[in-house]
Amino acid sequence: LGRTRVKQALSGAVQPGAVLVRGWVRTVRRTKNLSFIALNDGSCLDNLQIVVDSEAPELSDLSRLGTGACIEVHGELTASPAAGQPWELQARQIRVLGGADADYPLQKKRHGFEYLRTIAHLRLRSNTFGAVFRVRSALSFAVHRFFQERGFLYVHTPIITANDCEGAGEMFRVTTLTPLDPPRNSGAVDWSRDFFGERTGLTVSGQLQGEAFACAFSDIYTFGPTFRAENSNTSRHAAEFWMIEPEMAFADLAADCRLAGDFLQYLCRYALEHCAEDLKFFDTHIETGLLEKLAALAEAEFQQMTYTEAVKELQGCGRAFEFSPAWGQDLQSEHERFLTEEVVKGPLFVTDYPKDIKAFYMRLNDDGKTVAAMDCLVPRVGEIIGGSQREERLDVLEGRMAEVGIAPESLSWFLDLRRWGSCPHAGFGLGFERFLMYVTGMTNIRDVIPFPRTPGNAKF
Numbered sequence: 001l002g003r004t005r006v007k008q009a010l011s012g013a014v015q016p017g018a019v020l021v022r023g024w025v026r027t028v029r030r031t032k033n034l035s036f037i038a039l040n041d042g043s044c045l046d047n048l049q050i051v052v053d054s055e056a057p058e059l060s061d062l063s064r065l066g067t068g069a070c071i072e073v074h075g076e077l078t079a080s081p082a083a084g085q086p087w088e089l090q091a092r093q094i095r096v097l098g099g100a101d102a103d104y105p106l107q108k109k110r111h112g113f114e115y116l117r118t119i120a121h122l123r124l125r126s127n128t129f130g131a132v133f134r135v136r137s138a139l140s141f142a143v144h145r146f147f148q149e150r151g152f153l154y155v156h157t158p159i160i161t162a163n164d165c166e167g168a169g170e171m172f173r174v175t176t177l178t179p180l181d182p183p184r185n186s187g188a189v190d191w192s193r194d195f196f197g198e199r200t201g202l203t204v205s206g207q208l209q210g211e212a213f214a215c216a217f218s219d220i221y222t223f224g225p226t227f228r229a230e231n232s233n234t235s236r237h238a239a240e241f242w243m244i245e246p247e248m249a250f251a252d253l254a255a256d257c258r259l260a261g262d263f264l265q266y267l268c269r270y271a272l273e274h275c276a277e278d279l280k281f282f283d284t285h286i287e288t289g290l291l292e293k294l295a296a297l298a299e300a301e302f303q304q305m306t307y308t309e310a311v312k313e314l315q316g317c318g319r320a321f322e323f324s325p326a327w328g329q330d331l332q333s334e335h336e337r338f339l340t341e342e343v344v345k346g347p348l349f350v351t352d353y354p355k356d357i358k359a360f361y362m363r364l365n366d367d368g369k370t371v372a373a374m375d376c377l378v379p380r381v382g383e384i385i386g387g388s389q390r391e392e393r394l395d396v397l398e399g400r401m402a403e404v405g406i407a408p409e410s411l412s413w414f415l416d417l418r419r420w421g422s423c424p425h426a427g428f429g430l431g432f433e434r435f436l437m438y439v440t441g442m443t444n445i446r447d448v449i450p451f452p453r454t455p456g457n458a459k460f
């Protein structure tokens, strides 16, 4: 007897008759003659109702069959007389694979997300996190499908690297950990125990290596873990997150924005088509109007304004901000929210930022003051994409590196790309978790990562 997933059983895809189902008990309701078990196996939001005849002797020892138990049920899939569910399973035999007592931490009541983070290994069995991680999985696949359909090459860029791509000094250092090390580091820095004596860190971006690949394969993308040692306790920052970074040869900033817009719309459409049930759950329980918002984004014309226009807009709007907007200063999250939530009421590309607040590799504009950068901002979440056209001119790039104090020897290979066969190219990075926050309505980045890495969170 082949195993049937709950999703198949509920969808009517399975012939009525004998089936075998395994999963985890959500609730048990006992009446005098019958017990009703709601069973979930992670394949979908809904539970399969198992009807158990309390008299049947092979079903009698159900003592540890409480919420949280793992069971195997042989039974008869039949049309359900109850409203709200097309099918139910009449149990013939139940085996308790792993019992659960009443101290199981996930009880039927609604738990707060903060509490659920302390049981990150069990929160996966709740409705919300089931939905989050199904959407995360589906959208990971969609990312690959989008780029593969367009002929982009997938490249695995290194995790351990000597390059600080963003130059923000937020890298984790890589060192050797031995079983004899005390639980917490103490004492002086011993570089000899770093990467075989070399100074290295965990990557903050795969872009620099991605550029090398784009200068050989034309269109490429990365999709992998990314690390930032910023000790910021916000709802949008994690020390470990996943970034998608396409890089295109022969592309300028306009082409970069077009690709980013097409990509975001593709992902929204994919989620609406393939995660309808889970998105409906988020729409009902997490963010009202979510489905409408995503449907609108899937069709939207993306708004675009330059950084200079954005600052003028902020200065002229008459709003009292905590940080008053000034040309040359980075946009604060209150500014990003105002622009997306009140000015354009939707996603917005802001382009051409001052060079001094952006990374060294961005292409200098003719004004000598701004660079061909773009950030994509969305309501509520703020920045989800950062990208740019890259500086392909050797002399200009060397000048910029000197300005910000990057030794040319440290990035000689990167300069080589401008020395031999340089070409205009552009790319961007989408923070996968930030995008998932937008799509699900979840408001804390810790709740869209399986086991979040934020200050104080490395246990799981």
Ligand code: 4AD
Residues within 6 Å of the ligand: 165, 166, 204, 205, 206, 207, 228, 230, 236, 237, 238, 239, 241, 243, 245, 246, 383, 384, 385, 386, 387, 388, 427, 428, 429, 430, 431, 432, 433, 434, 445
């Ligand atoms: O704007 P960022 O720093 O850009 C880059 O790293 C470029 N090298 C990308 C490129 O052009 N190839 O980061 C890109 C995106 C941000 O817009 C944000 O969505 C996400 O990565 N991000 C974070 N997400 C979660 N936690 C953090 N600490 C993040 N830092 C950046």
Ligand code: MG
Residues within 6 Å of the ligand: 375, 383, 385, 386
């Ligand atoms: Mg950025």
